[in-house]
Amino acid sequence: MVLFGEGGLTELANQENETIGIAVASRSRLREIALKAGLGLLLALAMAFIALPVLALFLRSPLPSIAEALHDPVVIDALRLSLMTSSITTLIVVIMGTPIAYVSARFSYPGKELADSLIDLPVIMPPAVAGIALLMAFGRMGLAGHYVSSFGISIAFTTLAVILAQVFVSSPFYIRQARTSFEDVDIALENAARTLGASRTRTFFYVILPIAMNGLLSGAIMAFARSLGEFGATIMFAGNFQGRTQTMPLAIYTAMQGDLDVALCISIILVAFSFAVIVLVKVLTRRVYKRC
């Protein structure tokens, strides 16, 4: 039997505490390593899930065939139509959406919640449903189309229908972003401009708009990209006619039924464009004015 003095007992207790402390520390380090490894694995899986299909697209289409596809009249027509309609759509969305977003950000009015929900509705509405809805509204026998067609104007299955479908699905992307950007502009800046003698219009163009510009630009780019990729509403409301309503996504769908290589090449062009858009949005949204 070994007897310990008081000091010996304390030392033993200290040693025990130290051993327990080391064990706890190593367990917590292990947990941390396991957590990091788990998160890393999750991130790698997510990256692979997104990157693999994109990589497969590039691996399946050699460069010469992409160059060749760029001379295909179907591809040229689709590319031209897509760029033209998406540009017009973006212009319309910006001109109409900017005042709507500003009013929504700054003012209260009866039915504001309902109006905001209605603006956001196309984001969650399935594109095919949007196409049928547009057809029911602006088709030859539609609610508004009925009156328009009495003047000899037909909207459905024309390039105008492509633009209307794109405006319908892409406008919320711009308006939501623009609304947030306007909300972020300090109301005191607006008030300061007014007390300094600037009218509401001058205040908007010289103070509010420049400060919100980065957000508006990124919203416009998102709307452009959404228009470029629009498929469901367009095919339902505008049809699929080469040179008139056949945009890039519709050309991919058509090519898939015949020549897979052409479909792959158009897809690569769209992927490259989408990637460039995302990079541009990231760069633009990074430049934010510091508050004074």
Next chain:
Amino acid sequence: MLEIDIEKSLRDFDLQLRLDVNQGQTLMLVGDNGCGKTTLLNLIAGLDRPDRGRIALDGRPLFDSDLGIDLPPEARGIGYVFQSYALFPHMSVYDNVAFGLRARKMPEEDIDRRVKKHLKEAGLWEIRRAKAADVSGGQKQRVALARALIIEPKLLLLDEPLCALDVRRQAAMRSELRETIRACGVPCIIVTHDLRDVVSCLLERGRVAMRGRAEDVAVWGGDQE
């Protein structure tokens, strides 16, 4: 001379005020947060609307509920220095100060001459090209004051002009501010929390609770406890 006789229902209380501020006189408004100090400045500046009453500056009504007069902020000719200074972050110091003159469509040469004078007087000429967001707190305060004074206002409103500065800067800026206000010679209303500033009017829940010197207000505050 500024004449105020207004009423406005706020969420927690009714603002009822009757005040006169003479030419060259400075009225300091002191009171707890939410007692209606900034609201009063906004009502005078036209950024908010009284329910009824009259606000007149040099005899000209800015707001008169009986006559249906309610001039917009840009037509009131009031210089307003906001609590946060509200400098336009995308503009340079020069463009901030020139903003009010450009809004008045003044010829560019006149603008340049006036801005130069004000920036030099405020010691800001060297930093005229700097973005307003990048200058120090004290410089921001000077830019805000120069921007409000360059339009030659008939009334000056300052909302907590020193609160965004650190304590050391406050002492220096307080005397600088006093000199600038005295020099411009227009009626001035300053909202403050700081009893070191000379106090002449104490607001409580939308009403003038007392007028007097700083010491009187401090004693009055003690009596209430």
